[in-house]
Amino acid sequence: KAGVTQTPRYLIKTRGQQVTLSCSPISGHRSVSWYQQTPGQGLQFLFEYFSETQRNKGNFPGRFSGRQFSNSRSEMNVSTLELGDSALYLCASSLAQGTGYTFGSGTRLTVV
């Protein structure tokens, strides 16, 4: 079956702009989470959605937001981009709590 699909794979944005990233989970997976990966901070949890509701949120500023649609697809939005937002953003889907996640290939965001 198809894996987790993230689009786009690469993005270049200018400081101050906003960006929307998209994630399509594995069919049947209702939990979708987002992680930010940077060389300095490693992998950090952003938020988790389940059945269109945000269930958990990491320690990121309010510029980072997300949502989930009725078909479980998810988007995350970053407003007023800063240079430090340059990172690989990973989406992952899960069938049930504690079972682990299947990750997408990520969207590499570069802010210039």
Place this chain on the structure above:
Amino acid sequence: GNSVTQMEGPVTLSEEAFLTINCTYTATGYPSLFWYVQYPGEGLQLLLKATKADDKGSNKGFEATYRKETTSFHLEKGSVQVSDSAVYFCALIVNNAGNMLTFGGGTRLMVKP
């Protein structure tokens, strides 16, 4: 809180050498433990997992045993290949406390022919 500590890399080995990557954790509850692997330019792939004490996860020749007494989940492989070169992440989820993975810092493995 929850945390995962991995040995710092890079770990450089010759092909067919024995691999151990150490991982220890602290958790506020009862965790499930995971090893993920990341190849260059890609996302994370689940390598193996263990959900309770003394469980052994295994996949593609890699193994790790959930040791509650030492709060460890060390990754081992008897004979590494060049294709195993990647970054390896140890992670945990605390059961019944959200579905958030807490990751270690990652260990880069380089295998030379």
